[in-house]
Amino acid sequence: MELTYTSAQDAFRAEARAWLEAHVPKQPLASFDTKERFEQHRVWEHELNAAGFAMVPWPKEYGGRGADLLEWLIFEEEYYRAGAPGRVNQNGIFLLGPTIMEFGTKEQKARYLPKMASSEEVWAQGWSEPNAGSDMAAIQATAIRDGDEFVLNGQKTWASRGAYAHWLFGMFRTDPDSQRHRGLSFLLVPLAAPGVTVRPIEKLNHKAAFAEIFFDDARVPVSSLLGAEGEGWSVAMATAGFERGLMLRSPARFQNTAAKLVALYKENADRCDASLRRTVVECWAAAESYTLETYRTVSRLLEGGKIGAEASLNKIFWSELDLRMHEAALEILGHRAELLPAAPSAEGVGEWLDGYLFALSGPIYAGTNEIQRNVIAERLLGLPRG
Numbered sequence: 001m002e003l004t005y006t007s008a009q010d011a012f013r014a015e016a017r018a019w020l021e022a023h024v025p026k027q028p029l030a031s032f033d034t035k036e037r038f039e040q041h042r043v044w045e046h047e048l049n050a051a052g053f054a055m056v057p058w059p060k061e062y063g064g065r066g067a068d069l070l071e072w073l074i075f076e077e078e079y080y081r082a083g084a085p086g087r088v089n090q091n092g093i094f095l096l097g098p099t100i101m102e103f104g105t106k107e108q109k110a111r112y113l114p115k116m117a118s119s120e121e122v123w124a125q126g127w128s129e130p131n132a133g134s135d136m137a138a139i140q141a142t143a144i145r146d147g148d149e150f151v152l153n154g155q156k157t158w159a160s161r162g163a164y165a166h167w168l169f170g171m172f173r174t175d176p177d178s179q180r181h182r183g184l185s186f187l188l189v190p191l192a193a194p195g196v197t198v199r200p201i202e203k204l205n206h207k208a209a210f211a212e213i214f215f216d217d218a219r220v221p222v223s224s225l226l227g228a229e230g231e232g233w234s235v236a237m238a239t240a241g242f243e244r245g246l247m248l249r250s251p252a253r254f255q256n257t258a259a260k261l262v263a264l265y266k267e268n269a270d271r272c273d274a275s276l277r278r279t280v281v282e283c284w285a286a287a288e289s290y291t292l293e294t295y296r297t298v299s300r301l302l303e304g305g306k307i308g309a310e311a312s313l314n315k316i317f318w319s320e321l322d323l324r325m326h327e328a329a330l331e332i333l334g335h336r337a338e339l340l341p342a343a344p345s346a347e348g349v350g351e352w353l354d355g356y357l358f359a360l361s362g363p364i365y366a367g368t369n370e371i372q373r374n375v376i377a378e379r380l381l382g383l384p385r386g
């Protein structure tokens, strides 16, 4: 493996760094859990897109700049270095976009990708149902063919950013007599369509991070099908590969957290138990290992490889590392960790508590870590089903 950057990659990094330094909002944007903040994030995404930075590895005609995945990793490093806003359309650009690139028709690419790159259309992921979470093959929502349309019925839940999103990509049973993984199809559904009801789900902080979505004889054209009818499971597994194995959580995110953890330790070293020093070093080293492993994955993909079941190893690694780093930060801060950043005498406490609460969900979303361990046992190690 070549561990140095080319002069073209260095030039791209310099260009991205200069643009981000000049454009990243000086006042960080708050999370996208209210309509107003969601719209602020969309304005930021429009700006990124106009500069050609929304999704650098996509072809120019679809809103990218025709870069490769190595340049995407470089862009991610610069993006986190600059403290730029979270990506409101992450389900679109990081999960659905690459899936459309692999399975979509030319018409679908032209129809969906540019508006995704600009966040004119923000996407939600519609896989989970009240009785189909870990066991996704238990999906009951149906999409029954009626001429040139599918008629949708059923319910999805836990759709992140679904309260304000415009479109949903989801799995529906198109063959009502089918069982489990067979007879499912991957559909692209406008949330404003008649017969679609979006009900925000409030978190404990009263913000609507999720939505449950109901379908009552909602109709979508057959052209909404991504991949072949009845082959939705393999399309969805490709999406899950991008989610767990590469794009949803790029290494820069964890290198950034690790650097902040090291700084926090240095500020508080005189008050800390000496054993924390070792934990902090291990976290930093793990973030670097994850980075090198991701460079290896990208090199493999650039040589024509595909993301496979090893994405499950990746997902366990990044979600557990994130939690470990936040737990270490709370230990460093001691009882002060419970202060909200706006509280008096909260100087230096930062956003660690908020980050910790989100990190707790890492082992659950994108498929729980127990399920990832089952995948590793069965598909990578060839062990018998439990």
Ligand SMILES: Cc1cc2nc3c(=O)[nH]c(=O)nc-3n(C[C@H](O)[C@H](O)[C@H](O)COP(=O)(O)OP(=O)(O)OC[C@H]3O[C@@H](n4cnc5c(N)ncnc54)[C@H](O)[C@@H]3O)c2cc1C
Pocket: 124, 125, 126, 127, 128, 129, 132, 133, 134, 135, 157, 158, 159, 160, 161, 361, 364, 365, 366, 367, 368, 369, 370, 371, 374
């Ligand atoms: C922050 C967050 C964002 C999310 N965003 C979305 C989204 O945008 N779209 C979407 O569709 N869903 C989303 N989800 C839902 C998520 O995909 C599910 O929560 C997850 O798949 C688990 O399903 P469940 O909640 O129904 O739990 P269950 O499947 O009921 O699992 C409960 C527990 O049992 C364990 N378990 C279940 N089956 C097995 C097994 N066979 N072997 C071992 N252990 C098992 C699980 O690991 C878990 O610990 C999100 C969840 C979170 C927390």
